Amino acid sequence: EIVLTQFPATLSLSPGERATLSCRASQSVSNYLAWYQHKPGQAPRLLIYDASNRATGIPVRFSGSGSGTDFTLTISSLEPEDFAVYYCQQRANWPPYTFGQGTKLEIK
Amino acid sequence: EMLLVESGGGLVQPGGSLRLSCAASGFSLRTYAMDWVRQAPGKGLQWISYISFSDDTTHYADSVKGRFTISRDNAKNSVYLQMNSLTEDDTARYFCARDAVGGLSLWGHGTLVTVSS
Numbered sequence: 145e146i147v148l149t150q151f152p153a154t155l156s157l158s159p160g161e162r163a164t165l166s167c168r169a170s171q172s173v174s175n176y177l178a179w180y181q182h183k184p185g186q187a188p189r190l191l192i193y194d195a196s197n198r199a200t201g202i203p204v205r206f207s208g209s210g211s212g213t214d215f216t217l218t219i220s221s222l223e224p225e226d227f228a229v230y231y232c233q234q235r236a237n238w239p240p241y242t243f244g245q246g247t248k249l250e251i252k
Numbered sequence: 253e254m255l256l257v258e259s260g261g262g263l264v265q266p267g268g269s270l271r272l273s274c275a276a277s278g279f280s281l282r283t284y285a286m287d288w289v290r291q292a293p294g295k296g297l298q299w300i301s302y303i304s305f306s307d308d309t310t311h312y313a314d315s316v317k318g319r320f321t322i323s324r325d326n327a328k329n330s331v332y333l334q335m336n337s338l339t340e341d342d343t344a345r346y347f348c349a350r351d352a353v354g355g356l357s358l359w360g361h362g363t364l365v366t367v368s369s
Contacts, residue, residue: 178355180297187256187361188289188297188347193354200357231297233355239311241287241299 146170146234150244156252163219165247167232172212176236179208179217182246183228191230192217219249227251254278254358256348261363264338272333272363274348281305282326285351288333290344291362298344301333302351315341338367 147170157163167177175195182188190199192208195215205220219226232244260272274286288301301322302311310322321334331348345364349356 180356182297185361187359188349188356189359190355190357193352193357197354199355229296233297233299235355239299239302240313241302243297243299246296 145240146173146237146242148232148234148242148244150230150232150247152247153245154248154250156250157222158252159222159224161222163217163222163226163249165217165219165230165249167210167215167217167244169213169215169234171237173234173236175211176234177208177210177215178233178235179206180231180233181226181228182231188231222249224251256350256358256360258346258348258360258363261346261365263366263368265369266339266367268338268367269334269336270338270365272335272346272348272365274331274333274360276329276331276350280326281324281329281331281350286322286324286331287349287351287356288322288331289347289349289356289359290342291347292341292344295344297347300346303331335365338365340367343367 149168177195179192180188196208207218229246231246255277300313303322319337324331345362347362350358
């Protein structure tokens with residue numbers, strides 16, 4: 145089973161700042177990595193698929209990069225609605241699909 | 253608007269059973285594979301089950317294999333999760349999700365399952 149490790153666990157930033165979230169896989173997942181945003185009480189939302197493709201309706205301030213074992217989700221300029229928990233998920237070697245443990249992006 | 257709505261959660265005793273439902277609206281499920289994902293209190297997301305669009309392939313996480321069964325009824329635009337032999341470790345919010353190329357492209361808000369005596 146591929147293990148995904150996300151860091152940092154918590155990221156404290158202010159609106160307008162740039163956020164950089166990382167996800168590292170225990171073995172190569174090629175580009176089969178997705179990123180999700182999850183707010184309390186809401187449905188999770190797909191942001192990025194295949195490492196760097198924005199999902200339908202996702203603002204351009206969200207971008208993904210990386211391949212193999214190291215991936216990054218970047219939010220270029222934080223909006224108030226961006227504060228949430230973010231998860232990466234691998235789809236390269238499944239079952240099971242595996243998720244990282246999440247990064248909580250909180251307002252500083 | 254495309255929506256997934258889960259139902260069927262509740263309080264159940266250890267060893268009991270529940271059947272979760274996931275109803276789609278605004279689109280047809282028949283061309284999509286579907287998944288169930290859960291989130292235990294204070295924890296992250298955990299994938300637990302998959303069913304292909306044609307219903308001929310299913311997969312399960314080791315933690316639920318042999319106890320949970322995923323199924324679908326395309327005529328009712330719905331997916332189901334039959335959960336047997338429940339333990340307190342199964343306490344979680346259960347989400348259904350539409351499985352598209354690249355990711356889980358649409359999720360419901362989830363239904364809460366509490367296993368407690």
